Amino acid sequence: xxxxxxxxxxxxxxxxxxxxxxxxxxxxxxxxxxxxxxxxxxxxxxxxxxxxxxxxxxxxxxxxxxxxxxxxxxxxxxxxxxxxxxxxxxxxxxxxxxxxxxxxxxxxxxxxxxxxxxxxxxxxxxxxxxxxxxxxxxxxxxxxxxxxxxxxxxxxxxxxxxxxxxxxxxxxxxxxxxxxxxxxxxxxxxxxxxxxxxxxxxxxxxxxxxxxxxxxxxxxxxxxxxxxxxxxxxxxxxxxxxxxxxxxxxxxxxxxxxxxxxxxxxxxxxxxxxxxxxxxxxxxxxxxxxxxxxxxxxxxxxxxxxxxxxxxxxxxxxxxxxxxxxxxxxxxxxxxxxxxxxxxxxxxxxxxxxxxxxxxxxxxxxxxxxxxxxxxxxxxxxxxxxxxxxxxxxxxxxxxxxxxxxxxxxxxxxxxxxxxxxxxxxxxxxxxxxxxxxxxxxxxxxxxxxxxxxxxxxxxxxxxxxxxxxxxxxxxxxxxxxxxxxxxxxxxxxxxxxxxxxxxxxxxxxxxxxxxxxxxxxxxxxxxxxxxxxxxxxx
Numbered sequence: 001x002x003x004x005x006x007x008x009x010x011x012x013x014x015x016x017x018x019x020x021x022x023x024x025x026x027x028x029x030x031x032x033x034x035x036x037x038x039x040x041x042x043x044x045x046x047x048x049x050x051x052x053x054x055x056x057x058x059x060x061x062x063x064x065x066x067x068x069x070x071x072x073x074x075x076x077x078x079x080x081x082x083x084x085x086x087x088x089x090x091x092x093x094x095x096x097x098x099x100x101x102x103x104x105x106x107x108x109x110x111x112x113x114x115x116x117x118x119x120x121x122x123x124x125x126x127x128x129x130x131x132x133x134x135x136x137x138x139x140x141x142x143x144x145x146x147x148x149x150x151x152x153x154x155x156x157x158x159x160x161x162x163x164x165x166x167x168x169x170x171x172x173x174x175x176x177x178x179x180x181x182x183x184x185x186x187x188x189x190x191x192x193x194x195x196x197x198x199x200x201x202x203x204x205x206x207x208x209x210x211x212x213x214x215x216x217x218x219x220x221x222x223x224x225x226x227x228x229x230x231x232x233x234x235x236x237x238x239x240x241x242x243x244x245x246x247x248x249x250x251x252x253x254x255x256x257x258x259x260x261x262x263x264x265x266x267x268x269x270x271x272x273x274x275x276x277x278x279x280x281x282x283x284x285x286x287x288x289x290x291x292x293x294x295x296x297x298x299x300x301x302x303x304x305x306x307x308x309x310x311x312x313x314x315x316x317x318x319x320x321x322x323x324x325x326x327x328x329x330x331x332x333x334x335x336x337x338x339x340x341x342x343x344x345x346x347x348x349x350x351x352x353x354x355x356x357x358x359x360x361x362x363x364x365x366x367x368x369x370x371x372x373x374x375x376x377x378x379x380x381x382x383x384x385x386x387x388x389x390x391x392x393x394x395x396x397x398x399x400x401x402x403x404x405x406x407x408x409x410x411x412x413x414x415x416x417x418x419x420x421x422x423x424x425x426x427x428x429x430x431x432x433x434x435x436x437x438x439x440x441x442x443x444x445x446x447x448x449x450x451x452x453x454x455x456x457x458x459x460x461x462x463x464x465x466x467x468x469x470x471x472x473x474x475x476x477x478x479x480x481x482x483x484x485x486x487x488x489x490x491x492x493x494x495x496x497x498x499x500x501x502x503x504x505x506x507x508x509x510x511x512x513x514x515x516x517x518x519x520x521x522x523x524x525x526x527x528x529x530x531x532x533x534x535x536x537x538x539x
Contacts, residue, residue: 033238035520035536036260038245040380042411044220045242047203047211048196049184050129050141054416055439055529056264056382058180060242063530064222065112066182066205069103069122069163070175072441074524074532077284081441081528083175087117087183087206088163091175098170098482099153103163103178109229113204115187119157124186126155136189138196143420147449147460148180151479170480172487176442182207208235208534219243233534236522240533246380246412255279255515261538266515267386268325280516283327284525287441288512289334290385292375292394292433292505293450295423296466300432301371306363307403308502312349313356314401315507320393324386327513331506333499334447335440343492345499349506356401370404376419376434381412383437383529385510391435394507422457423464433505434463439529443491448475451503471497 037060045057049066063071071086087106094100109117127134129145130152151171158164167174188204189196203211206229209222222240243260245251248267254260256277266274271281294302302308317330332349335341357366365371377391378384395405408429410418418427419436428434440446449460452475453467474494481487498504516523522535 033538034241035237035239035262035533035538036241036243038243038251038254038260038263040246040248040251040264040382040384041244041413042246042380043217043244043413044214046140046200047214047220048138048141048200049125049182049203049205050138050145052140052144052413052416054382054412055437058182059382059530060533061220062182063207064209064240064533065203065207065211066184067207068179068182069105070179072179072526072528072530074526074528074530077524077526079527080287081526083179086179087122091178093172093174093482098172098480099167101165101167101174102158103165105161105163106229107161109206110227111185111188111204111206112210112225113185113188113191115185115204117183117206118160119163120160121183121186122163123155123157125181125183126152128184129181135194136186140196143417145181147420147455149174149177150449150455150460151177169476170482172482173442173444173448173479176444208233209240212239217244233532235534236537237533248380248386252515255517258517261517261520263515265380265385266513268323268327268389271325271327271513271515274515278518280518280520281513282516282523282525283511283513284527285329286510286512286527286529287335287439287446288383288510288529289331289438289440289446289506290328290383290390290435290508290510291331291334291438292435292507293419293463294466294504295432296464297423300423300464301373302432302464304363305502306359307365307371308505309347310356310359310363310401311398311403311505312347312502313352313359314397314403315394315505316351316397317508318351320390320508323389323393327511328385329509329511331508333495333506334438334504335495336509340488341443341446341491341495343496343499345496347500347502349499349502353397353401360402366402367400368402370399370402372404372406373398373432374406374408374430376408376410376415376428376431378410378412378415378435381415381437383439383510384412384435385437385508387435390507394505419463420457420461422462425457428463437510441529443478443487443494447491447494447498448478451475451498466503468501 041053045051045053045061051057051062069088073084088103089106091103128136129142151167153168154166185204192198208228212223213221220242224235251263456462477490522537
């Protein structure tokens with residue numbers, strides 16, 4: 001018998017009516033050149049720069065209103081996204097001292113308020129998340145950005161067009177990390193009284209979209225930045241309206257009724273009818289992983305490798321895929337077997353309930369004597385796919401072999417705060433696992449940040465406090481290897497160990513589904529968590 005009651009869960013959550021604020025008069029009154037998007041987030045991502053609401057916040061606010069020194073190339077759908085120059089025209093590591101990097105700043109870039117972006121503005125922005133005694137230090141932004149750049153030791157402007165960054169050790173992955181850090185206007189922060197709360201009401205970045213209206217929990221309205229420095233990415237639409245709608249069926253209803261033009265993560269059971277109604281269902285592979293992150297503190301039931309392997313063998317991933325209308329790829333590790341990083345692990349993550357029961361029996365548990373575990377989950381969120389349905393299936397599958405699961409349900413932003421704080425923090429409420437979708441676009445975010453013993457909270461997001469000297473050495477080899485072929489071999493060895501030791505409950509990779517109204521044209525779905533909205537037009 002399932003103990004998970006979706007209706008009661010939602011009714012008891014602040015999310016239940018989160019989309020009820022939508023005023024049709026507001027959304028229907030927009031002009032023909034307005035793109036209206038329903039996000040899965042329960043609130044509008046903060047327009048402060050280093051925004052919240054996970055990768056969805058960066059997708060729709062962070063990389064729309066702001067820019068980073070290095071950007072993702074989101075122009076193609078038929079190949080994995082690579083990095084490209086952003087506010088930095090180029091970057092390089094010192095050939096004699098690989099802890100020193102130089103970034104050449106793009107000239108002529110203006111913030112939305114008209115002030116100039118230069119190396120000094122970049123230093124100011126690193127201070128806002130790293131230097132706690134800086135006047136502009138913002139704990140909310142630090143919580144989002146600091147863990148992305150743990151190797152950054154120091155930084156300085158050598159001149160207005162040159163930024164130097166020094167790392168604690170050679171770090172070949174630094175460009176991927178720097179791509180996460182976006183730039184807010186120092187001048188606008190001064191103008192708004194040196195107060196981030198006031199800045200949010202009148203923000204200024206360098207991105208292709210500028211803010212027009214902001215109502216927390218209701219909507220964020222952006223307008224085209226006609227003076228955007230990258231002339232090829234000046235938005236084709238005049239206005240972008242972002243609406244938080246955490247409940248999937250509410251998003252679908254809004255799309256069908258014409259209140260929005262685009263919805264994230266349509267529920268699988270609505271896809272066929274949406275297609276019949278003429279909606280565009282857009283999917284693509286992208287670097288995504290949907291696991292359970294396991295606690296490894298003293299007393300955790302997941303410390304027993306037999307339990308970890310049994311759980312991985314108990315999950316009917318093909319059955320889950322069918323329940324999701326085919327909108328997932330079964331996971332066999334942190335990256336799919338098609339990835340060059342997968343390697344050749346010995347443990348085959350598959351559905352084998354008999355083997356799962358045998359392993360669990362060795363550990364002393366069965367359906368007659370179940371092992372009890374508590375899991376943190378969310379009803380929605382960035383990259384979370386269909387977390388209620390998926391966790392119901394996991395709960396049932398694990399119950400069938402003798403693992404009894406209870407859920408601690410948290411709103412997405414609350415879950416993320418708990419995840420950053422770590423399992424030892426009271427915010428994890430005694431849970432043994434947390435379910436957060438993970439970005440696997442680069443080796444640091446795919447593997448290292450979750451398991452490196454030097455990145456336990458508050459330094460990083462090793463939520464479960466896992467530590468293993470052998471894996472730490474493999475991670476160090478990845479960071480210090482600048483030769484691509486040798487680095488790939490190091491990544492493979494690390495991933496093999498992660499799979500062979502069953503360090504996560506490996507469940508699924510998403511295919512990033514979204515539903516678009518017929519009049520939405522020009523969208524190219526990149527193989528990426530982030531997307532370029534500039535080419536989108538409304539016909």
